[in-house]
Amino acid sequence: MSAGGAPFIGANTGLTLAAGALFGATAGIVGTFALARRRSLLADVAAHASLPGVCLAFLAGEALGFGGRNPLLLLAGATLTALLATWSVPRLARLRGVGPDGAIAVSLSFFFGLGAVLLSDIQTHDSGAQGGIDHLLFGNAAATTRADLATMASIAFACTILVTLFFKELAALCFDEQHAAVLGIAVRPFDLLLLGLLVATVVAGMQMAGIVLVVAMIIAPAAAARAVRGSLTRVTAVAGTIGAVAAATGVLVSRSMDSMPTGSAMTLVAATIFIASLLAAPWRRQGSSA
Amino acid sequence: MSAAIASVPLQLDRFSAGYSPTEIRARDVSLTLVRGSLTALVGPNGAGKSTLLKGILGLTPVHAPDAVRFFGEPLSRARARVAYLPQRAEIDWNFPASALDVVAMGLYARIGLMRRIGGAARAEAREALASVGLAGVERQPVGELSGGQRQRVLIARALVQRADLLLLDEPFANVDESTERAIAGILRALRDAGTTVLAVHHDLGSVRANFDDAVLFNEHAIAHGPVAVTLEEQRIARAYGLPARAGSAA
Amino acid sequence: MLQRIIPTPSALLSACLAALLLALAAGCGDASAPGSASRTASADAPKRPLLVCTTPMVGDVVRNVAGSHADVEVLIAPGVDPHLWTPTRTDILRILEADAVFLNGLTLEGRIGDSISRAENQKRPVLRIAQTIDRRELITDAQRAAYFDPHIWMDPILWGRTAPPVAELLTRIMPEHRQDFESNAARYIERAKGIDQACAQMLGTIPNGLRELVSAHDAFHYFGRRFGLEVRAIQGLSTESEASIADIENLVAIISSRKIPVAFIETTVSDRTVRALVEGCASIGHDLAVGPPLYSDSLGPAGTPEATWEGMLLHNARVISQSLGGNR
Numbered sequence: 001m002s003a004g005g006a007p008f009i010g011a012n013t014g015l016t017l018a019a020g021a022l023f024g025a026t027a028g029i030v031g032t033f034a035l036a037r038r039r040s041l042l043a044d045v046a047a048h049a050s051l052p053g054v055c056l057a058f059l060a061g062e063a064l065g066f067g068g069r070n071p072l073l074l075l076a077g078a079t080l081t082a083l084l085a086t087w088s089v090p091r092l093a094r095l096r097g098v099g100p101d102g103a104i105a106v107s108l109s110f111f112f113g114l115g116a117v118l119l120s121d122i123q124t125h126d127s128g129a130q131g132g133i134d135h136l137l138f139g140n141a142a143a144t145t146r147a148d149l150a151t152m153a154s155i156a157f158a159c160t161i162l163v164t165l166f167f168k169e170l171a172a173l174c175f176d177e178q179h180a181a182v183l184g185i186a187v188r189p190f191d192l193l194l195l196g197l198l199v200a201t202v203v204a205g206m207q208m209a210g211i212v213l214v215v216a217m218i219i220a221p222a223a224a225a226r227a228v229r230g231s232l233t234r235v236t237a238v239a240g241t242i243g244a245v246a247a248a249t250g251v252l253v254s255r256s257m258d259s260m261p262t263g264s265a266m267t268l269v270a271a272t273i274f275i276a277s278l279l280a281a282p283w284r285r286q287g288s289s290a
Numbered sequence: 291m292s293a294a295i296a297s298v299p300l301q302l303d304r305f306s307a308g309y310s311p312t313e314i315r316a317r318d319v320s321l322t323l324v325r326g327s328l329t330a331l332v333g334p335n336g337a338g339k340s341t342l343l344k345g346i347l348g349l350t351p352v353h354a355p356d357a358v359r360f361f362g363e364p365l366s367r368a369r370a371r372v373a374y375l376p377q378r379a380e381i382d383w384n385f386p387a388s389a390l391d392v393v394a395m396g397l398y399a400r401i402g403l404m405r406r407i408g409g410a411a412r413a414e415a416r417e418a419l420a421s422v423g424l425a426g427v428e429r430q431p432v433g434e435l436s437g438g439q440r441q442r443v444l445i446a447r448a449l450v451q452r453a454d455l456l457l458l459d460e461p462f463a464n465v466d467e468s469t470e471r472a473i474a475g476i477l478r479a480l481r482d483a484g485t486t487v488l489a490v491h492h493d494l495g496s497v498r499a500n501f502d503d504a505v506l507f508n509e510h511a512i513a514h515g516p517v518a519v520t521l522e523e524q525r526i527a528r529a530y531g532l533p534a535r536a537g538s539a540a
Numbered sequence: 541m542l543q544r545i546i547p548t549p550s551a552l553l554s555a556c557l558a559a560l561l562l563a564l565a566a567g568c569g570d571a572s573a574p575g576s577a578s579r580t581a582s583a584d585a586p587k588r589p590l591l592v593c594t595t596p597m598v599g600d601v602v603r604n605v606a607g608s609h610a611d612v613e614v615l616i617a618p619g620v621d622p623h624l625w626t627p628t629r630t631d632i633l634r635i636l637e638a639d640a641v642f643l644n645g646l647t648l649e650g651r652i653g654d655s656i657s658r659a660e661n662q663k664r665p666v667l668r669i670a671q672t673i674d675r676r677e678l679i680t681d682a683q684r685a686a687y688f689d690p691h692i693w694m695d696p697i698l699w700g701r702t703a704p705p706v707a708e709l710l711t712r713i714m715p716e717h718r719q720d721f722e723s724n725a726a727r728y729i730e731r732a733k734g735i736d737q738a739c740a741q742m743l744g745t746i747p748n749g750l751r752e753l754v755s756a757h758d759a760f761h762y763f764g765r766r767f768g769l770e771v772r773a774i775q776g777l778s779t780e781s782e783a784s785i786a787d788i789e790n791l792v793a794i795i796s797s798r799k800i801p802v803a804f805i806e807t808t809v810s811d812r813t814v815r816a817l818v819e820g821c822a823s824i825g826h827d828l829a830v831g832p833p834l835y836s837d838s839l840g841p842a843g844t845p846e847a848t849w850e851g852m853l854l855h856n857a858r859v860i861s862q863s864l865g866g867n868r
Contacts, residue, residue, distance in 0.1 A: 006793035011823030012816055013785050036385050123625055124617050134624055135782065135810065142785040143816040165404045172395050175385045179447070182347050182374040183399040184366075226386050229431050235386040254785055261782045
C-alpha cells in the first residue's frame with residue numbers, strides 16, 4: 001500500500017535517514033573498540049540502565065515544573081544511570097562469588113528493573129503529559145525531528161573526533177592493556193573514555209533503535225567488519241561504513257513498507273550483513289586461538 | 291643520584307607483589323641486574339615469576355613501587371628506557387590489527403598523545419619486523435599468524451622501543467625451534483649492544499644455551515649468578531621442592 | 541587494576557547508591573498512590589458496594605448512574621494512556637475486591653491481562669460497557685475487520701446509551717435502588733443529547749473546506765462520524781504500535797495537498813510524531829500549526845472542567861472549532 005502522492009524520500013524520511021546513518025556510523029566506530037575490549041555486554045548494561053535515568057529525568061522535570069518530556073533532560077538522565085551501571089560492573093565483579101558475568105547480570109537486571117518500576121509509577125501520574133517514554137524501549141526513529149538530528153550529529157561528531165584523536169591509545173588499550181600501561185598510557189582514563197563513548201552511543205541510539213536493540217547496532221557492524229583483513233584503521237572505517245549503510249538501508253526498507261518499525265529494520269539489516277560477512281570470510285568460522 | 295646507581299638498570303630492594311594482600315606471590319625480593327646482562331628468571335610453575343615481572347612494572351594490584359629502581363629512578367621517570375613483553379597467551383589475538391599496527395604500538399609513547407602514526411614510525415616498524423624475520427607479513431592480520439610469528443611480532447614491538455632494559459615473560463613458550471633460535475639470537479645481539487635483558491623462562495634445559503645469568507626463584511630469589519653456578523643441582527632441588535639428586539631438568 | 545588495591549570501598553559506595561535509587565523509586569510510588577485511586581464518598585457512611593472502573597470516562601458514566609449508592613473507584617489516572625496502562629498489583633487487588641468491575645472493552649485496555657477473567661471466574665459482575673453497543677453502530681479498524689474501534693465516548697449519543705446497561709447491572713447488585721438507577725441513566729442520556737447539541741453547534745461553524753481533524757492517534761473516528769469531520773491520525777487505533785515513516789510521509793502528503801492548517805496533540809500521547817509531521821510539511825512549504833492538546837483517551841486533571849466526560853467533549857469541540865476557523 002503506497003502513499004497517495006507522497007515522495008519516497010520526503011523530509012521525514014530524509015531526517016530519519018540522516019540521523020540513522022550518523023548513528024550507524026558512530027555505533028560501528030565505537031563498536032569496533034567495544035568489541036575488541038570485550039565490552040559488548042557492558043553496552044547492553046548501559047542500554048538497559050538508561051531506562052531508569054530517563055524515568056528519573058522525567059520525574060525531575062515534572063517536579064521542577066518544566067515538563068517531563070524535555071529531550072535533553074531525558075538524555076542527561078539516561079547518561080547518568082548508564083554510566084553508574086557500567087561503572088558498577090567491574091566493582092561488583094570484584095566481589096567474592098560474583099564474577100564478571102554475574103556482575104553484568106546483576107547490574108543489568110537491577111537497573112532495568114528499577115526502570116520498569118519507575119515507568120509503571122509514571123503511568124499512575126495525573127500529570128497529563130505522559131507518553132513517549134514507552135517508545136524508548138523499541139525506538140521511535142520515524143518521528144525524527146531536526147532537533148533530534150542536531151543532537152545525533154553532535155554526539156556523532158564528538159565521538160568520531162575523540163576516537164580519531166585517541167586512536168592509538170584506544171588501540172593499545174584494547175589489544176594489550178599491560179603493554180599500554182608499561183608504555184605509560186593512562187589505562188584508566190582511556191578505559192573511562194571508551195565507556196563514555198559507549199554510553200553516548202547507546203543514549204544517542206535509544207531514540208533510533210530503542211533500549212532493547214541498540215546494542216545490536218553497536219556490535220553487529222563491528223563484528224561484520226572483522227571480515228576485512230588489514231589495519232585497525234581500515235577495520236574501524238569499514239565498521240563505521242557498515243553501520244551507516246545498515247541504518248540507512250533499514251530506514252529505506254521500513255519506508256517501503258506500511259508498518260515496519262525503523263529501529264528493528266536497522267538491526268535486522270545489520271545482523272544480515274554480519275551473517276553475510278561470515279559467509280564471505282570462511283576462515284572466520286574456524287576461529288583463531290592464541 | 292649517584293652515577294653508580296644510575297647505571298643499574300634494575301634494582302629491587304625487598305620487593306613484594308601479589309594480587310591481594312592475602313595473595314602475595316613474590317616476597318622480599320632483592321635483586322640487582324648489571325648493564326648488558328642477559329638473565330633468565332627460572333623457577334617451578336606457580337613460583338610467581340610472572341607476578342614478579344608484572345609487579346616490578348606496577349601491573350599487579352599489590353606491589354611496592356618504592357622498592358624498585360630503574361636506572362636509579364622510579365618507573366614513572368624511566369618508562370622510555372623500559373620495554374615489556376607480556377605472555378603471548380594473555381593477548382586477544384582476534385583483535386583486528388595488522389602485524390605492522392601491533393609493532394607500531396611500541397612507538398605510541400614516543401609519538402605522543404593526539405598525534406598520528408607517521409611514515410617514519412611506519413618505516414621503523416617495518417624495519418623491526420624485518421629484523422625478526424617477518425618481512426612481508428606487515429599487512430597480515432595478527433590473528434592469522436602462527437604462534438611463533440606472533441611471538442616475533444611482540445619481540446619486534448619491544449625492539450622499536452629501543453629500550454635499555456627489556457623484561458620478557460616467557461618469550462620462548464610454545465614456539466618452534468627456528469623461532470627459538472631467532473629470538474635467542476636477537477636477545478644476544480641486544481646484550482652485545484648494551485641492553486639489559488631479563489626473561490621469565492620455564493625450560494631448565496634451554497636456559498644454559500640461551501642465557502648468561504639466571505635468577506632461581508620461588509616466591510623468593512633463591513640464587514642469582516652465572517647460569518652454571520645458579521642452576522647447580524642442590525639449589526634447583528630446593529627451588530623446586532624436590533629431594534636432592536632427583537634430577538635437574540623439570 | 542594498576543594501582544595498589546584499596547579494599548573496595550567503591551563497591552560499598554555503589555551499593556549505597558543503588559539503595560538510594562531504590563528508596564527514591566519507592567518514594568515516588570508512595571507519593572503518587574493516593575492520586576491513582578480516589579474514592580468519591582465520605583467515610584462515615586455505612587459500607588456501600590465498591591464499583592471499580594478502568595478509565596475516567598467509564599468512571600463518569602458509572603458515577604452518574606450509581607449516584608450516592610456506591611463507592612466508585614477509577615484505576616487509570618487522568619493523563620494516562622489506557623492502551624499502554626498495565627494494572628499494578630494494587631489495581632488487581634482492587635479488581636478482585638470490587639463488587640462490580642466496569643471497563644471500556646473492545647481491547648482499549650490492551651494490557652489489562654487476565655485479572656479481568658479472574659474476577660469473572662470468581663463470579664464478580666464485569667461489564668465491558670462499549671460492548672453493550674450494537675455492533676452495527678461500531679466502527680471497524682480499516683486494517684483488521686474483526687477489530688472494533690474502542691473510542692466510543694467520542695460520540696455523545698453512543699456513550700449515553702451505555703448508561704442503561706450500567707443501571708441494569710447495578711440493579712442486580714442493589715435491587716432496592718432500581719428506580720434511582722433508571723432515572724439517573726435517563727438523565728445521563730438527556731445530558732448526552734445536550735452535549736451532542738452543544739458540540740454540533742460549535743463544530744458546525746467550521747467552514748466546509750476545513751473540516752479535517754488530524755491527531756496523534758486514531759481516537760476520533762466516532763467524533764468525526766458524529767460531527768461530520770474527516771479524521772486522520774499518525775498512529776493507529778492503539779498507541780501500542782510505533783508510527784512508521786510511511787505513516788508520517790503519507791500524512792504529510794495528504795495534509796499539504798489539502799492545505800489542512802492544524803494537527804492536534806493529545807494529552808495521553810507523546811507529541812514527537814506531531815512535531816515530525818510539522819517539519820515534514822514545512823519542508824514542502826506547507827505551514828502546519830500544532831493545535832492545542834485534545835483529550836482523547838483520558839479526562840483532564842481533577843478539579844478542572846475537563847475532569848468530566850462532558851467537560852472533555854466540550855473542550856475538544858471548542859478548541860477544534862477555534863483552530864479550524866469556526867467562530868466558537
